[in-house]
Amino acid sequence: MRLTIKNLYWVDISILLLALIVTLLGIGSYGLYEPHEGHFGMVGQEMIWRNDWITPHLNGSPYLNKPPLLYWLIALSTSIFGSTEFAARLPVSLTGWLGIVVAWKWTRELWGINPSRVAALMLSVTLGWFIFTHQILIDVLLGTLLLSSNYFLWRSLYQPHSRLNWWGAYLSLALCVLTKGLIGLVFPLFGCLALIIIRQDWKIIERIKLPSGLLLILSIVLPWFIAVEQANPGFWHYFMVNEHFDRLLDRRFPPDYEVSKISVRGYLAITACWCFPWILFLPSVVKSTWKEWRRGLLSKASWLECQNSDGVFLLSAAAILPVILFLPLSSRLIYYSIPAVPPYVILCAGWWKKYYHSSPRIRTSNLYGVVALILGVSFYSVITFTFLIVSWLPVVLQTPEITKLIMIVAIALGTGWIASGIAMLRRSSLFWLPLLIVLTITYFASIQGFFLYENIRSSKNIVQQANSCLNLDTLWTFEGSREIGAAGAIAYYLNQQQPVNNTQSGSGWAVVKKNNYRTVMILADGGSNRLPPHFPGSRPRYLIAQTELQTYWDSDRPVVFLTDFLRQPGDYSDPVTLNLPQGATQPYLVSGQRRLYLNQAAQKLAQEKCP
Numbered sequence: 001m002r003l004t005i006k007n008l009y010w011v012d013i014s015i016l017l018l019a020l021i022v023t024l025l026g027i028g029s030y031g032l033y034e035p036h037e038g039h040f041g042m043v044g045q046e047m048i049w050r051n052d053w054i055t056p057h058l059n060g061s062p063y064l065n066k067p068p069l070l071y072w073l074i075a076l077s078t079s080i081f082g083s084t085e086f087a088a089r090l091p092v093s094l095t096g097w098l099g100i101v102v103a104w105k106w107t108r109e110l111w112g113i114n115p116s117r118v119a120a121l122m123l124s125v126t127l128g129w130f131i132f133t134h135q136i137l138i139d140v141l142l143g144t145l146l147l148s149s150n151y152f153l154w155r156s157l158y159q160p161h162s163r164l165n166w167w168g169a170y171l172s173l174a175l176c177v178l179t180k181g182l183i184g185l186v187f188p189l190f191g192c193l194a195l196i197i198i199r200q201d202w203k204i205i206e207r208i209k210l211p212s213g214l215l216l217i218l219s220i221v222l223p224w225f226i227a228v229e230q231a232n233p234g235f236w237h238y239f240m241v242n243e244h245f246d247r248l249l250d251r252r253f254p255p256d257y258e259v260s261k262i263s264v265r266g267y268l269a270i271t272a273c274w275c276f277p278w279i280l281f282l283p284s285v286v287k288s289t290w291k292e293w294r295r296g297l298l299s300k301a302s303w304l305e306c307q308n309s310d311g312v313f314l315l316s317a318a319a320i321l322p323v324i325l326f327l328p329l330s331s332r333l334i335y336y337s338i339p340a341v342p343p344y345v346i347l348c349a350g351w352w353k354k355y356y357h358s359s360p361r362i363r364t365s366n367l368y369g370v371v372a373l374i375l376g377v378s379f380y381s382v383i384t385f386t387f388l389i390v391s392w393l394p395v396v397l398q399t400p401e402i403t404k405l406i407m408i409v410a411i412a413l414g415t416g417w418i419a420s421g422i423a424m425l426r427r428s429s430l431f432w433l434p435l436l437i438v439l440t441i442t443y444f445a446s447i448q449g450f451f452l453y454e455n456i457r458s459s460k461n462i463v464q465q466a467n468s469c470l471n472l473d474t475l476w477t478f479e480g481s482r483e484i485g486a487a488g489a490i491a492y493y494l495n496q497q498q499p500v501n502n503t504q505s506g507s508g509w510a511v512v513k514k515n516n517y518r519t520v521m522i523l524a525d526g527g528s529n530r531l532p533p534h535f536p537g538s539r540p541r542y543l544i545a546q547t548e549l550q551t552y553w554d555s556d557r558p559v560v561f562l563t564d565f566l567r568q569p570g571d572y573s574d575p576v577t578l579n580l581p582q583g584a585t586q587p588y589l590v591s592g593q594r595r596l597y598l599n600q601a602a603q604k605l606a607q608e609k610c611p
Helices: 005-024 036-050 069-081 085-111 113-124 127-132 138-158 163-180 183-199 203-207 210-231 235-248 264-274 278-295 303-324 338-357 362-392 400-425 432-457 460-467 482-494 546-553 600-609
Strands: 475-478 521-523 559-562 589-591 594-598
Touching (some): 005 085, 036 482, 069 085, 113 127, 113 338, 113 432, 127 264, 127 338, 138 163, 138 203, 138 338, 163 183, 163 210, 203 210, 210 235, 264 303, 278 303, 278 362, 303 338, 362 400, 460 559, 460 589, 546 559, 559 600, 594 600
Parallel strands (some): 475 559
Antiparallel strands (some): 559 594, 589 594
């Protein structure tokens, strides 16, 4: 078949569609993980029920930790596709795919057609990008918007009269603020400032029309910030102090889970994992990037060399800043470096182009080829220790399905790395293709792992199983967890089967105009490991003391008590039985550390409905 421009575009469309399939793969097949996904999913659902797009609500009361953009997107998706895991996760998956599109576009403008296709394929199977496009967290959305803002700022440097570039840059920056606050402005503008200093060219401010751009940002973000402050006096102080400065200093209340925090070495290591497998080529990518950047600083550099140099610099800054700026801070969490992944992958694609056209690449090919072969053999060796690895997992994951899954993944990755190593030893420019194929296979298998893992990180099954044997009058109570995200997930699944236009009220119900919905009562004094947040305004209606819980437990009303699954590791002063109501003996259901207890009225009801 004769190649034409039209045919070439069909290749690109096919690649981007394949990337879309990978990012959407299985996002509706497992329960919302806690505490993060449950909180986002329920806030989006409550926006629809309450018809309140200004103040986010969780479990029937204001929840003011985050700006609203992701909540808005989840609410929009839920209103279209219904209250499902697919609808809740769809916005993050789609924005992750848009990040792949931006990476494809920027790589094409820097290095041409083939590298742009390589970048799109690489990013779609990069470990961190795949994992976090399949979970609801802010960082993929933020990473896409940061990449977009850097891309349009770069274009504005060399096409200063283009309105599209100007609008694209500052609209992306405004959306960054509506995604995660002021940190959304720091990374791109810090990169531009560094470029100004290195170039010693203060006219860059004029070329990117920075003053006008900042005014546009304010015009977009201020209406919501003003509206939410009017609805919740004290929000600005809480948001700026607790969610910005205190978080940076690790004084935020409530403190983040220890399981999410990570040491300096751990942060660097987990960042390398998020960039797997392309982190293997980091030395060559750094060398290639350095050369291209320096070429644009020479006095005889052409206009195109300067343009590419500035693009490489902004990409490098975008890849480095999310890593180095958090290193001195003890508040760093394991997923904070996710926005560094797309720019790093673009730089990898740029190195690949030079590798493809370079003749003296024998030494590099041999080195990487040997490393790839060693990795391949290592993955194959995992098969020998599969049963030992499974024995280290939580009991609920010690199943034949998990054993089979580990073996499939080990065989796939072993085969891919060995094939890639052989290709590198033969100095083939398509060394990345075997990795791409086996990673796609691995991720198809990983979806089954997400499904099996839901009994560890999701209350979906235990809530739905118990709820089917109870009634709408049943009061659900929860031991509590930091940031109450787990309670949000419990409420999410309680309300999936709720009749429309319910008129019930009282404890355990949020009262709105037409759609009263169920909430979960949470212990306010459940221990230092589960202190509830203190938002501006009145005390949330869902908080109860242990004495109140005991009163409900001894009443004639059916009551459920569910324990916290995310206990701090190694804290023996916080046993699963710490906050049980008096009279709670044997759990009705058990799932990991989740233990669900019924009072006498609930036990009688469950026996009648589910004998």
